[in-house]
Amino acid sequence: MNAGCFLVAQASSLGERVADRSFDFVQAAAEALGVPYNTLLVLATTALLGAVSGVVGCFAVLRRRALVGDALAHAALPGLCVAFLLAGVRSVPVMLLGALASGVVGIGAIVALRRGTRIKEDAAIGIVLSVFFGAGIVLSSWIQNSTATGNKAGLDSYILGKTSGIAAGDLVVVAVACLACIALVALAFKEFRLVTFDAPFARAQGWPVAVVDFGLLAMIAIVVVIGLPTVGVVLMAALLIIPGAAARFWTERLWAMTLLAAAFGLAVGIVGAAASSRVERLPTGPIIVLVGTLLFLISATSAPRRGAVARWVAARRFARTIAVHRLLCEMFEATTEVASDWRPSEHRLAIAEARRRGYVRPAADGYELTEAGRAAAIDALRDERLWQAVLVEYPELAVGAADPFHASASEVLPPAIIGELTERLRAAGRWPEELRAVAASGGSP
Amino acid sequence: MSVLDIHDMTVAYHRRPVLWDVDLVLEEPRLVGVLGPNGAGKSTLVKAVLGLAPMAHGTVRVFGEPVERVRKRIGYVPQRESVDWDFPVSVLDVVLMGTYGRLGWCRRPGPRERQLARECLAKVGMEDFERRQIGQLSGGQQQRTFLARALAQQADLYFMDEPMAGVDAATEHAIFTLLGELRKAGKTVVVVHHDLRTVEQYFDYVVLLNMRVVAAGPTNGAFTADTLRRTYGGRLSMLEAVGDAVEARERA
Numbered sequence: 001m002n003a004g005c006f007l008v009a010q011a012s013s014l015g016e017r018v019a020d021r022s023f024d025f026v027q028a029a030a031e032a033l034g035v036p037y038n039t040l041l042v043l044a045t046t047a048l049l050g051a052v053s054g055v056v057g058c059f060a061v062l063r064r065r066a067l068v069g070d071a072l073a074h075a076a077l078p079g080l081c082v083a084f085l086l087a088g089v090r091s092v093p094v095m096l097l098g099a100l101a102s103g104v105v106g107i108g109a110i111v112a113l114r115r116g117t118r119i120k121e122d123a124a125i126g127i128v129l130s131v132f133f134g135a136g137i138v139l140s141s142w143i144q145n146s147t148a149t150g151n152k153a154g155l156d157s158y159i160l161g162k163t164s165g166i167a168a169g170d171l172v173v174v175a176v177a178c179l180a181c182i183a184l185v186a187l188a189f190k191e192f193r194l195v196t197f198d199a200p201f202a203r204a205q206g207w208p209v210a211v212v213d214f215g216l217l218a219m220i221a222i223v224v225v226i227g228l229p230t231v232g233v234v235l236m237a238a239l240l241i242i243p244g245a246a247a248r249f250w251t252e253r254l255w256a257m258t259l260l261a262a263a264f265g266l267a268v269g270i271v272g273a274a275a276s277s278r279v280e281r282l283p284t285g286p287i288i289v290l291v292g293t294l295l296f297l298i299s300a301t302s303a304p305r306r307g308a309v310a311r312w313v314a315a316r317r318f319a320r321t322i323a324v325h326r327l328l329c330e331m332f333e334a335t336t337e338v339a340s341d342w343r344p345s346e347h348r349l350a351i352a353e354a355r356r357r358g359y360v361r362p363a364a365d366g367y368e369l370t371e372a373g374r375a376a377a378i379d380a381l382r383d384e385r386l387w388q389a390v391l392v393e394y395p396e397l398a399v400g401a402a403d404p405f406h407a408s409a410s411e412v413l414p415p416a417i418i419g420e421l422t423e424r425l426r427a428a429g430r431w432p433e434e435l436r437a438v439a440a441s442g443g444s445p
Numbered sequence: 446m447s448v449l450d451i452h453d454m455t456v457a458y459h460r461r462p463v464l465w466d467v468d469l470v471l472e473e474p475r476l477v478g479v480l481g482p483n484g485a486g487k488s489t490l491v492k493a494v495l496g497l498a499p500m501a502h503g504t505v506r507v508f509g510e511p512v513e514r515v516r517k518r519i520g521y522v523p524q525r526e527s528v529d530w531d532f533p534v535s536v537l538d539v540v541l542m543g544t545y546g547r548l549g550w551c552r553r554p555g556p557r558e559r560q561l562a563r564e565c566l567a568k569v570g571m572e573d574f575e576r577r578q579i580g581q582l583s584g585g586q587q588q589r590t591f592l593a594r595a596l597a598q599q600a601d602l603y604f605m606d607e608p609m610a611g612v613d614a615a616t617e618h619a620i621f622t623l624l625g626e627l628r629k630a631g632k633t634v635v636v637v638h639h640d641l642r643t644v645e646q647y648f649d650y651v652v653l654l655n656m657r658v659v660a661a662g663p664t665n666g667a668f669t670a671d672t673l674r675r676t677y678g679g680r681l682s683m684l685e686a687v688g689d690a691v692e693a694r695e696r697a
Contacts, residue, residue: 206516252578
């Protein structure tokens with residue numbers, strides 16, 4: 001206990017010395033830039049915090065550790081309170097150490113629950129998160145009501161976050177953690193990528209997967225803990241998850257996703273902090289989360305290719321392609337086969353699209369195929385018939401390869417088989433070139 | 446010195462044994478098919494050798510040494526379903542992962558590794574896809590990518606877990622041509638396989654597994670009606686044949 005008090009005192013005095021030094025530094029920087037001291041301090045802290053959250057969050061999301069970050073943040077609250085009780089004063093470094101300790105205990109409890117009982121990870125996370133958070137709330141209420149210095153602890157601000165309490169020492173802590181995490185990711189990018197993508201393969205190759213995973217978990221813990229004073233225990237996980245999740249929509253490369261997430265986190269931190277400092281008594285955490293959500297919504301809807309709009313457009317285009325395909329085949333074969341029943345709206349759309357592509361033109365009794373339409377219809381029919389024949393005659397060849405709308409059978413399958421099936425279709429009178437003659441002669445089969 | 450020596454291996458999940466007292470020795474380079482009914486422990490055997498499944502008892506030696514010391518000489522193709530194919534990496538990135546083992550900590554793959562990765566992609570006929578995100582590939586192409594990654598490991602002993610699952614016939618044929626070439630180059634390839642029809646065509650050595658090793662040896666000696674019956678059971682094999690036929694019909 002004595003040793004513990006001594007350590008706490010040491011950490012506390014070290015924290016104060018660092019804070020004094022960095023106060024001078026930030027003030028000098030603020031003067032040089034011509035920005036108010038407090039503004040620079042708050043924006044720099046939240047920007048760095050957002051950036052490092054983005055970088056670490058990418059890997060947390062991809063390795064499915066996002067909820068672990070959430071549990072860790074909530075589990076940190078009792079540690080904050082106990083550290084305050086031990087130190088007796090509001091010392092940020094000591095309280096963050098306490099938060100880290102109880103966060104780690106929380107993670108340990110999740111692992112123990114998963115290993116020791118048959119409870120699955122999500123349930124274990126739910127239990128630990130709420131139990132620790134509940135205990136933390138009880139402790140902090142008790143401290144504020146019944147101890148002399150309790151009301152000065154500012155424990156409330158750790159729940160939803162506050163920028164007004166940020167001191168120069170906080171900026172130093174965040175900057176150091178940020179540099180450390182980014183350096184680690186840059187150095188071991190290859191290892192993190194490998195373990196996150198395919199851990200069993202990494203293990204088989206001889207990599208100590210547990211060590212790499214521990215590195216990732218340590219980074220998550222550090223980022224969560226340094227974010228607590230600003231963003232708060234309730235919403236810190238959002239800052240960890242949202243930038244990475246939003247960045248994923250814009251790119252298919254991990255390095256680009258990581259850089260983009262850092263930029264997103266930075267922007268969210270700056271905008272969120274700026275917005276929350278304009279309004280009195282508005283907690284920072286919720287504002288940062290709302291700004292992040294806006295960014296996420298923009299990404300999820302309007303990103304090229306992966307965004308909802310792009311996917312909707314692609315799905316529509318595919319549906320139109322299929323409709324035109326069907327329309328051409330039916331118009332071509334109108335003399336020999338019964339036309340299927342279209343929904344009127346569907347039919348109008350198909351006609352409009354086919355006209356746009358120059359495949360059909362208006363005629364006396366409705367529409368007729370143009371020369372281009374005729375050629376396209378023959379191509380489409382030939383491929384359809386070939387694929388049908390392949391599915392019947394060579395099912396084992398068709399598995400995983402049959403895709404009549406993207407690849408022509410004659411490109412995918414061996415020429416010998418194509419030749420054989422062509423002959424067979426020809427003999428059965430189902431080969432489009434022969435059909436054309438029939439159609440041209442206006443004909444009865 | 447034997448290529449692979451498994452002695453008295455027992456593997457259990459949640460105190461339930463999956464493999465019992467497995468003994469298996471490969472004295473020389475072979476193209477090995479590991480066969481057996483569902484739940485026979487085929488994948489578990491591979492995973493236990495690689496240290497991915499906990500061995501309750503037994504020893505494994507590869508090239509006369511403990512596995513941990515010869516990992517650079519072992520290549521691995523996991524089951525295709527074991528990873529998230531939506532992961533943000535390109536085909537070339539995945540194949541480059543094969544070179545990570547030789548690179549060691551914190552060294553990035555350079556031009557030499559890229560060159561090797563491209564050669565491996567060319568060997569599986571995927572050279573035109575190196576910039577694709579892996580989720581945009583067909584099942585067969587994904588499997589080829591995994592195979593290229595294993596080739597980039599430049600190993601002497603390969604383990605492949607169901608490399609033929611869900612691939613088109615052209616890919617299956619291409620893969621086996623390649624495995625034949627590896628075998629000719631003096632490598633050993635152990636393949637978990639489930640299609641009994643192609644066994645004799647592809648493998649020169651079979652291991653018939655059903656929680657224990659029922660039979661192991663050169664294909665023409667060990668792959669017989671009798672050993673098959675003892676592996677799959679009389680009725681089971683018939684059910685499997687029917688199941689396969691129905692499955693094939695549904696796929697068609």
